[in-house]
Amino acid sequence: MGKPLNVGVIGCGAIIAQYLSNFRRLDSINLVAVADLDPARAQAVADSYEGVRALTVDGLLAADDVDLVLNLTIPAAHADIALKAIAAGKSVYGEKPLAATTAEAQQVLDAAAAAGVAVGCAPDTVLGTGIQTARRAIDDGLIGAPVSATATMATPGHERWHPNPDFYYQPGGGPLLDMGPYYVSALVTLLGPVVSVVGAASHTRNARTIGSGPRQGQTVPVDVDSHVTGVLVHASGALSTLFMSFDAVKTKSPNIEIHGQKGSLIVPDPNHFDGDVQLFALGAEDWETLPVSAGYVDSGRGFGIADLAATPAGQEPRAGGQLAFHALEVMESVLQSAGSGQAVAIKSTAARPAAVALTALSTPVRA
Template sequence: MGPVRVGVVGCGNISAVYFRNLARFELTQVIACADLVPEKAQQAAEQYGIPLVLSTEELIHHPDVDLVLNLTVPKAHGVVSLEAVRAGKHVYSEKPLAVTREEGRAIIEEAARQGVRVGCAPDTFLGAAHQTCRQLVDEGAIGAPVGGAAFMLCHGHESWHPSPEFYYEVGGGPMLDMGPYYLTAMVNLLGPIRSVTGSVRTTFPERVITSQPKAGKVIQVETPTHIAGILEFECGAVGTIITSFDVWASVLPRIELWGTEGSLLVPDPNAFGGTILLRKQDEHDWHEVPVTRPFAGQARGLGVADMV
C-alpha cells in the first residue's frame, strides 16, 4: 500500500508548514492543491512540486485524492469538510472543525455513513513534550489529578498577521483560534471533559490593523474576545481555562496540573517541544524533566500522518 494521497484546500499563511512536513512523512503525499485565489495555489504547486492545481470542487471530487486537508478560514471549515466526506474522502481540518456544534455533528455523522475518517488540529499533543507529560501523569508523578489551569492571554493578531480579519469574525476569537491547543492538551493529560460552564465578553468592538499590508484598516469585532471556563473532567479533576485577545501583558503560566502528590508545569501547547517542570510534594524547588519522546521540532501535519 502506497502513501495516502492528500489534496490541500487553502494555500494561505498556515499551509507552508503542512506542505513541508507532509513531504517528510512516508505515509502522506500531497498531489493537489486549491485556493479561492488561484494564483496562491499555483505558487504553492510550483514551490512544493505539487502536480495538480484545481478548484475546490474539482479537488474534492478528484478520484486520485484520498484525503482532503482543509486549511480554509474557520467559517468555511464546515462547508468544505462536509462536502469532502459526502464525496467519500477522509478529512483532516485545521481548527476549529466547525463554527457550530450542529455543523460539527453533521460532519461526524456523515463521515460515519460514508465510512471515512475525520481528524482535526491541533496535533501538538502528539509531540515530544506533551507525550512526555502524559507519561508522567500515567506513571503517577503528581499522584491522582486534582485540577489544572490553562491560560492563553494576548492582545490579538492584528499587529503581525497580514490578513487578521478572520480572527474577529464568527468562527474566530481566542477560544476557537488558540483554545483548541489548550483544551486538547488538557484532555490528553486528564481525559474526557464531563461538563463545561463559562462566561464571555467583547472588550473592544473595533480593532485597527497595524501590520502590513493592511495597516490602518478597521476591523469590526463579531465574536467574543475574552472567554473564561470551568471544566469538570470524568476523572474528577476540575480545571480552569481563560483565552483572551484583550490582555496586554501577563506572567501566568500556560498550563499547570495539580495532583495529590505534586504539580506539573506543562509547556506551550502551540509547540511540539518545550521545557517540563515538576515539583513533588516533598520537594522545595521545581526541577526540569527530560523530554523522552520523538517529534520535538515543528511537526505540524503529524496528526494527518497519525490519522492515516
C-alpha cells in the same frame, strides 16, 4: 496502512507552508494535488513541490488518486468542504475547528460514519513531545491523582500584528474559539473528557486599531467578548480553569499547569509541539526538567495526518474528529454559560486518546 497516503489540499493560504515543510519529511504522506479559489495560489504551490498538480476544487474532489483531503479553508467553509470530500468517498483532515458550529460538525461526523471514511482535525500539537511527555508523567503517577489545571493565553490582541484582524472580533472569533482548541484538546489529552462547564466573559473596547500593513490606523468593530474565563469539570473529577484573553498584555504564568496530590507539572505551550516539562514533586526543593519520554520527535503540522495514516481502519485517530467535536462543544458551552450565567452540561464525550510512544517519523527531505 503500509503504503503512502495520497493527499490533496484545498486552501493554499499562509498556513499551507508549514504543512508542506513537514510533508517533505514524512514518507507516509504523498502530496498529489492542491486547489484554491485563487488558481494562481494553487499553481504557485504546485510549482514549488515536485509531482504536485494544481486543480480546481471540484477537480480535486473528483480525483481518483486523492485518498484524503486536507481542508485548509476558512472556518466558515470547513463543514461544506468536508461534506463534499466525504460524499466523494475521501477521508478528511481539517485545520481547527472541525466546523464553525457543533451542529455542522455533527453533520460531518455522521456523514463520515455513513461513508466509512476517517475524520481527523488539528491541532496535532497534542502528539508532540511536549504534551506527550507531560501525559507520560501523569500516567506514571509522578503527580499522583490530578486535582486541577490552569490554562492561560494572554495577548493584547492580534490587530497589533495582523493586517486583516477583522475575523478575530466577529462571531466565530474571539480568544476562546481562536486559541482554545489547542488548550482544550491538550487538557482532554492530559486529564480526559469534560462533563460540564461554567463560563464568564467580557470585553474592554468596542473597536480595535490595526497596527500594521496597508490598513494600518483603520479600526475594526468588536462584536464578541475578548476575554473569556471558564471552569471545566472533567469526568475524572479534576477541575481546569481557562483564561483566554485578547485584553491582557502579558502573563508570566506557564501556558498550562497540572496539579496533583503528589506534585505539580508545568506543561509547555500547547500551540507548539515540543518544550520542557517541569515537575515539582511533593517535598522537593525546586522544579525538575523531565527528560523527553513520549511523542513524535521534531514534529509539526501534518504529523496528525501521518498518525491517521497509521491508524487501523475503524479506529479513531488520536487527532480525530471525536476529540475535535468534544473540544468545540466545550468551547461553545463556555460561551453559552457566559451568556446565561448557568452551568452547561456537555453532551458529547471523547476517549482520552492513546498515548504516543517516543517516535521519530522524519525522513530525508524531498524536493
